Amino acid sequence: MAEFTDRYDTIVRRLREAELKLTPQRLAITKILAKSEGHPSVERIYQQLQDAFPTMSLATVYRNIMLIKSLGEVLELGFPDGSNRYDGNKPYPHPHVVCIRCKTIIDPDLASLQDMTAEVAKETGFEILNHRLDFFGVCPNCRKRAD
């Protein structure tokens, strides 16, 4: 929980520093991104806010996610099927494991990744700025159900 309020406070501070206005909609979106439970999609965030802001439009969700992304405070997880989900709790690149059945996403701990970036830079001569590593498969729950 402390982790969530930390992230929320950080993003709000960054918004203030950029002299952006703290509208209720913006703060509500920020709150959901700071937590990023289940790595929400735009649609999911929109739905979650329907009760609190019945007239809010999808455009507002898009605009604010883009804004917070431009501050470097949210990570966009664009998937092969074109769907986008977001992580504002860990806004730096990290691996994901995605269940192709129920769409659950989890964040595994992988030790060996840092070395790999260095290995790639050395082999290719590229300056590596970013990366993405996603595994796709079937989660324990869905495997059970499929039996």
Added chain:
Amino acid sequence: MAEFTDRYDTIVRRLREAELKLTPQRLAITKILAKSEGHPSVERIYQQLQDAFPTMSLATVYRNIMLIKSLGEVLELGFPDGSNRYDGNKPYPHPHVVCIRCKTIIDPDLASLQDMTAEVAKETGFEILNHRLDFFGVCPNCRKRAD
């Protein structure tokens, strides 16, 4: 070159086995995918075939790529910005290094990847079917130009 004709022959054989018709358009698209020079996009394939098939539509390119993908003979590289590019020469998952300036994509050799899949499976309990690993950065050429 042998590698390319191998891939072309393989895909054509798979098409035959599936009792699909070998139209000139389909074969031309297959040829480009078998080579996959520079990991082409749909648009790029379409443009390359304008001379040979001036009336061919984008829909035909989409349909045939999808078809060949469903045979497992082409890998779709969906990128964060929503762009799609294809590799029919190495249709199995493998890492990519993408230049964010000139959009060049190269395939590095990375030894340590197999272990990682096993590590993830063990840690998460997922059955891992697929993965994607992409690095983003600036290639040697573009770095030079930027100085």
Added chain:
DNA sequence: TTTGCTGCAAATAGTTTGCAGAGAC
């Protein structure tokens, strides 16, 4: 001759943009 394929145009889905009024500061 049969059946699947192509070209065209329209439909679709996800995202972005212009504008006028509302609201944060």
Added chain:
DNA sequence: GTCTCTGCAAACTATTTGCAGCAAA
């Protein structure tokens, strides 16, 4: 009071689909 933000609707882009005629086998 100023200037950004929001809601709405329209625009846009990439991709998919329906249909009638064409062509591979």
